[in-house]
Amino acid sequence: MQKKRKLGRGVALVGAGMSKFGMFKDKDSKDLFAEAFREMIASVDKGFDPSEIDALYLGNFTNDFFVHQGHWGPIISDLIGLNPKPATRTEGACAASALAFREAVFAIASGFYDIVLVGGVEDMSKRTTEEVAEGLALATVPYEGRVGFTFPGVFGALATAYFAKYGATREHLMNITIKSHSNAPLNPKAQFPLSIQDMMNRKIENAKKKGKPMPTWEDEKAFLRDPAANPVVAWPMHLYDCCPISDGAACMLLVGEEIARNFSDDPLYVIGIGQGSGRGLHACDDLTYFEATRHAAKEAYGMSGLKPEDIQFSEVHDCFSIAELIHIEDLGFFEPGEGYKAVAEGLTRRDGPMPINTSGGLKCKGHPVGATGVGQLFEVWKQLRGEAGKRQVPKKDLRIGAAHNLGGTGGTCTFIILERR
Amino acid sequence: MEERTFSDISYEQYLNEEKLMGSKCKKCKALFVPPRSICVKCYSSDMEWVEMKGEARLAAFTCISVGPPFMIAEGYDRKHPYCSGVVELEEGARVDARIEGVDANKPEDIKVGMPLKVKFLHRGEGDNLKTYLAFLPV
Numbered sequence: 001m002q003k004k005r006k007l008g009r010g011v012a013l014v015g016a017g018m019s020k021f022g023m024f025k026d027k028d029s030k031d032l033f034a035e036a037f038r039e040m041i042a043s044v045d046k047g048f049d050p051s052e053i054d055a056l057y058l059g060n061f062t063n064d065f066f067v068h069q070g071h072w073g074p075i076i077s078d079l080i081g082l083n084p085k086p087a088t089r090t091e092g093a094c095a096a097s098a099l100a101f102r103e104a105v106f107a108i109a110s111g112f113y114d115i116v117l118v119g120g121v122e123d124m125s126k127r128t129t130e131e132v133a134e135g136l137a138l139a140t141v142p143y144e145g146r147v148g149f150t151f152p153g154v155f156g157a158l159a160t161a162y163f164a165k166y167g168a169t170r171e172h173l174m175n176i177t178i179k180s181h182s183n184a185p186l187n188p189k190a191q192f193p194l195s196i197q198d199m200m201n202r203k204i205e206n207a208k209k210k211g212k213p214m215p216t217w218e219d220e221k222a223f224l225r226d227p228a229a230n231p232v233v234a235w236p237m238h239l240y241d242c243c244p245i246s247d248g249a250a251c252m253l254l255v256g257e258e259i260a261r262n263f264s265d266d267p268l269y270v271i272g273i274g275q276g277s278g279r280g281l282h283a284c285d286d287l288t289y290f291e292a293t294r295h296a297a298k299e300a301y302g303m304s305g306l307k308p309e310d311i312q313f314s315e316v317h318d319c320f321s322i323a324e325l326i327h328i329e330d331l332g333f334f335e336p337g338e339g340y341k342a343v344a345e346g347l348t349r350r351d352g353p354m355p356i357n358t359s360g361g362l363k364c365k366g367h368p369v370g371a372t373g374v375g376q377l378f379e380v381w382k383q384l385r386g387e388a389g390k391r392q393v394p395k396k397d398l399r400i401g402a403a404h405n406l407g408g409t410g411g412t413c414t415f416i417i418l419e420r421r
Numbered sequence: 422m423e424e425r426t427f428s429d430i431s432y433e434q435y436l437n438e439e440k441l442m443g444s445k446c447k448k449c450k451a452l453f454v455p456p457r458s459i460c461v462k463c464y465s466s467d468m469e470w471v472e473m474k475g476e477a478r479l480a481a482f483t484c485i486s487v488g489p490p491f492m493i494a495e496g497y498d499r500k501h502p503y504c505s506g507v508v509e510l511e512e513g514a515r516v517d518a519r520i521e522g523v524d525a526n527k528p529e530d531i532k533v534g535m536p537l538k539v540k541f542l543h544r545g546e547g548d549n550l551k552t553y554l555a556f557l558p559v
Contacts, residue, residue, distance in 0.1 A: 129487075130487075130490070130493075133487065133489065134489060134490065137489060141517075142429070143455060143516070143517045144505075144517050145489070146517070146553070147505050147517045147518050147519045147553060147554060147555075148485060148488055148489065148492045148497075148503055148505045148519055149483070149485075149505045149517065150485055150487065150488060150489060152483075152485075152487070153483040153485045153505055154483075156482075156483030156484075156485075157481035157482055157483045157505070157506065157507055158481065159483075160481045160482055160483065160533055161480060161481035161507075161533065163533075164481075164533035164534065231486070231499070232484070232486050232502070233485075233486055233487055234483045234484070234485045234486065234487070235483055235484035235485075235486075235502070235525075235528040236483075236528070237483070280517070281481070281507045281515070281517055282454075282455075282507060282514075282515045282516050282517050283515070284515075287480060287481050287507065
């Protein structure tokens with residue numbers, strides 16, 4: 001039963017802001033959200049009065065664990081002077097703020113609110129790597145955690161299943177890493193604005209300074225093959241297959257479509273919005289796709305009336321390199337088993353026919369989990385409005401962009417399509 | 422066989438007794454390991470326990486160098502990684518398990534599709550007994 005789903009009222013995006021992503025010892029969740037909020041206000045072309053915001057929907061995964069403080073909705077709404085108006089926190093692991101976005105869309109589409117702030121925040125770097133891993137593992141499926149699976153471990157296992165079924169290898173995953181690292185230097189908010197070549201040069205410089213023997217690598221893949229430079233985390237996931245630990249925040253202003261022009265000369269419209277739920281590894285029909293992503297895509301394409309080939313570029317959840325590979329197939333950009341070939345041919349590069357993760361992706365832009373969903377949409381906002389600077393997708397008439405967000409080990413996935421009219 | 426509730430707790434009790442148990446829907450015959458109390462194929466709650474033979478093939482795996490605290494406590498670290506996997510039982514269901522008897526430092530030698538046999542890893546004793554499901558190459 002495939003219903004054609006529609007919003008009761010159109011919803012438009014009229015402002016967006018994002019903090020720089022990174023590891024900030026001197027900034028907490030409030031500081032980061034304030035940074036994003038100030039940029040959002042400045043981005044509303046015709047200006048607006050923040051006191052007109054009706055409500056806040058805020059995504060946050062587990063600041064409860066990372067900074068021992070829960071209940072972030074009213075803390076953030078108080079920060080920006082919104083109280084006593086309603087603030088609702090959504091939790092969907094790494095898809096927490098995509099869920100906030102979706103709930104905000106529904107709140108406006110229902111007619112109950114007209115102007116809603118949606119955002120996400122996560123403050124992860126104040127803990128040790130082991131503690132962060134433990135915190136993130138709160139979102140695995142219980143059976144997985146009990147037998148020692150970590151987050152990278154789950155994605156590593158998916159990679160071995162994909163390799164066995166389609167004949168891809170680690171070398172193919174390296175293409176994804178190299179691509180993300182070539183986009184990131186063009187993104188001033190990225191946590192790692194460095195190409196792989198930059199990383200190689202940096203290591204050589206450091207060795208020279210310390211008087212140690214200077215490492216040499218034939219090319220970027222040789223660097224990624226070197227276990228000293230790129231150690232294994234959960235085979236076949238190595239350090240450069242994994243996103244970093246990050247702090248960050250992002251927010252957006254959503255309004256009823258009929259009032260969008262009061263705020264902006266160039267609003268974007270929410271034309272597709274999908275969400276799906278997945279099962280654990282053991283209960284999947286197949287280990288080489290995410291059924292939650294496929295369901296989210298079906299909902300979003302159904303609502304928009306669009307096909308995968310209509311999407312001109314997309315942010316895709318690449319918490320691990322294999323995740324980007326599987327998702328570009330699940331979203332219909334490439335046939336199952338063909339994604340790795342498409343990446344090898346350069347089709348997903350910024351200047352290719354289907355640019356994926358022009359922001360540098362979670363791998364290089366950073367992954368403050370609760371902020372990621374809105375952070376991805378921030379990139380779509382920038383690209384569609386032609387404001388992405390040096391990383392602007394070089395396509396004429398950029399009109400349709402999308403963002404795919406995954407939570408946990410595939411438990412929650414969303415796909416959101418935005419249009420510039 | 423005595424009637425235990427079709428729950429994760431029962432599943433783990435059975436593991437302590439060296440039995441790998443699942444639930445089978447009496448109505449549509451769908452098999453679930455670990456057990457489910459509600460059949461997600463036909464929504465029946467009429468289930469029965471079935472014991473798995475413990476023969477399987479490796480469906481997916483990973484060799485983990487950076488593990489959670491309880492694996493670090495068992496002595497695993499970057500130099501001593503361990504293997505976790507998804508195995509497909511001969512009966513058709515899949516389970517998450519530890520993969521023992523392989524060299525996690527040589528993942529190239531571990532093959533998806535390799536035949537495996539169940540092994541129950543007991544830790545602690547008495548009320549603190551905990552059993553991890555593991556599989557070994559045949």
